[in-house]
Amino acid sequence: MLKIELLESFIAVAENGNLSxxxxxxxxTQSALSLQIKKLEESVGQPLLIRDNKGVTLTESxxxxxxxxxxxxxxxxxxxxxxxxxxNREIIRLGVPxxxxxxxxxxxxxxxxxxxxxxxxxxxxxxxxxLYKRLQQGEFDVIVATxxxxxxxxxxxxxxxxxxxxxxxxxxxxxxxxxxxxxxENCPIRAQVFAxxxxxxxxxxxxxxxxxxxxxxxxxxxxxxxxxxxxxxxNDKMQILDPVEHGLPTLxxxxxxxxxxxxTQTDATQQLISLIKANVENLxxxxxx
Numbered sequence: 001m002l003k004i005e006l007l008e009s010f011i012a013v014a015e016n017g018n019l020s021x022x023x024x025x026x027x028x029t030q031s032a033l034s035l036q037i038k039k040l041e042e043s044v045g046q047p048l049l050i051r052d053n054k055g056v057t058l059t060e061s062x063x064x065x066x067x068x069x070x071x072x073x074x075x076x077x078x079x080x081x082x083x084x085x086x087x088n089r090e091i092i093r094l095g096v097p098x099x100x101x102x103x104x105x106x107x108x109x110x111x112x113x114x115x116x117x118x119x120x121x122x123x124x125x126x127x128x129x130x131l132y133k134r135l136q137q138g139e140f141d142v143i144v145a146t147x148x149x150x151x152x153x154x155x156x157x158x159x160x161x162x163x164x165x166x167x168x169x170x171x172x173x174x175x176x177x178x179x180x181x182x183x184x185e186n187c188p189i190r191a192q193v194f195a196x197x198x199x200x201x202x203x204x205x206x207x208x209x210x211x212x213x214x215x216x217x218x219x220x221x222x223x224x225x226x227x228x229x230x231x232x233x234x235n236d237k238m239q240i241l242d243p244v245e246h247g248l249p250t251l252x253x254x255x256x257x258x259x260x261x262x263x264t265q266t267d268a269t270q271q272l273i274s275l276i277k278a279n280v281e282n283l284x285x286x287x288x289x
Contacts (some may be wrong), residue, residue, distance in 0.1 A: 002043060002044075002069075002072065003043075004072070004073070005036070006036050006037075006040040006043070006074065006259065009026060009036040009037065009040075009072065010048065010065070010066070010069055011066065011069050012026045012033075013037060013049065014058055017055045017056060017057065018056065019034060019037075019056060026183075030064065030136070032199050037049060044061065044065060046059070046061040047059050047062075048059065048062035048065060049210055055236050058172060062152070069162060073110040079222065090118070090119050090120070090266065091120045092120070092122065092268055092269055092272055093124070093139065093141045093142075094121060094122065094124070094140065094141065094142050094144075094272070095124050095131040095139075095144070096109075096123060096125055096143070097125065097127065098127065098212070099146065099183065099212070099213040099230075100256075100283075101123070101142070103282075104283065107282040108275045108276055108279040109121065109123065111275065112275050116268065116271065119268050121272070124139075127187040127211060127212075128145035128188050129186030129188060129191070130144045130186045132145050132259065134237055135259055135261055138261065138263075138264075141269050142150060142258065142261070142269055142273060143258070143263050144157070144256060144257070144258060144259075144276070145259055146160060146188055146255070146256050146257075148188055148252040148253070148254050148256065151255060151259070153256055154259040155258045155259075156255055156256075156257045157257055157283065157284070158255075158256055158280055158284040158285075159253050159255055160230055160253070160255070160256050161230070161249070161253055161254070162228045162251045162254060163229060164227075164228055164243055164248050164251065165220055165227060165228075165229045165238065165240055166220060166223075167220055167222065167223035167237065167238065167239070168236070168237055168238055171223060172220075172224060172225055173246055176202060176203075177204070178203070178204050178205065178226060179204045179205050179224065180187075180204055180206050180207065180208075180225050180278075181208035181209075181216045181220065181226075182206055182208070182209055182216075182227065183210070183211060183216070184200075184209050185209075187211075189228050190250075192252060193249050196240075196247075197249045198249075200247075201247045201248065207224065207225050208224070208225055211276075213229075216229065217229060217233060217235075217238075221235075221237045226241065228287075242264060256283075256284075258273060260273075276283055
């Protein structure tokens with residue numbers, strides 16, 4: 001095994017061409033340096049230096065080793081620097097609703113990652129109900145979550161309106177048992193659908209349960225289901241359904257808010273929160289592609 005300390009001494013000798021000058025450079029005695037070169041030659045099994053009255057020159061093996069020695073010293077230095085960076089790097093754990101991650105990435109999160117290179121932003125997605133529970137369990141420092149009530153312990157970002165939609169000129173919404181596409185369990189939108197469903201309304205059959213808004217919209221566009229869809233995602237392939245006319249549960253206005261773990265707040269999390277707030281208009285109004 002080639003020891004870094006021996007390679008460092010070997011480089012000093014090669015660059016100075018003189019044992020005495022090399023010893024002064026690395027703050028060792030000439031005898032100690034000679035012993036290190038001897039150990040290095042024993043390690044590689046070949047002579048590395050040619051000594052004469054003018055100083056020392058490298059053998060062919062010495063030239064080959066010198067190239068590797070430079071590379072190994074560079075790798076050693078980089079490894080130490082990277083380890084220092086890891087030790088000093090702050091980690092922020094952020095939770096974002098699965099159906100809005102693309103919007104948050106394009107509006108502000110990528111900007112934060114690029115600007116604050118010494119902060120590691122770990123992003124996890126889930127439905128809002130799960131995000132909130134996991135925040136209480138200490139898994140996150142900050143989350144964005146959707147709820148139908150004004151947040152008591154969160155900070156409101158903006159309101160998000162949903163509508164019942166069906167395929168334009170479709171038939172799914174006319175069936176006796178309504179086929180639906182909904183977000184998964186613990187999603188506040190799904191929870192409100194069932195909370196507001198009354199016995200006098202038509203029965204519900206959940207044909208698709210998905211965290212993907214694209215899959216949900218595709219099911220609607222192909223007349224497989226109806227679904228509660230965010231206003232900004234409604235397109236010309238869909239029609240909005242009046243809940244009273246079609247016997248559907250009413251959908252409240254949902255609030256998208258920031259929730260914090262009070263035990264883990266730092267200057268870095270405040271910078272992230274400020275950036276999210278600065279992008280509220282884009283987050284609320286610009287539709288996903």
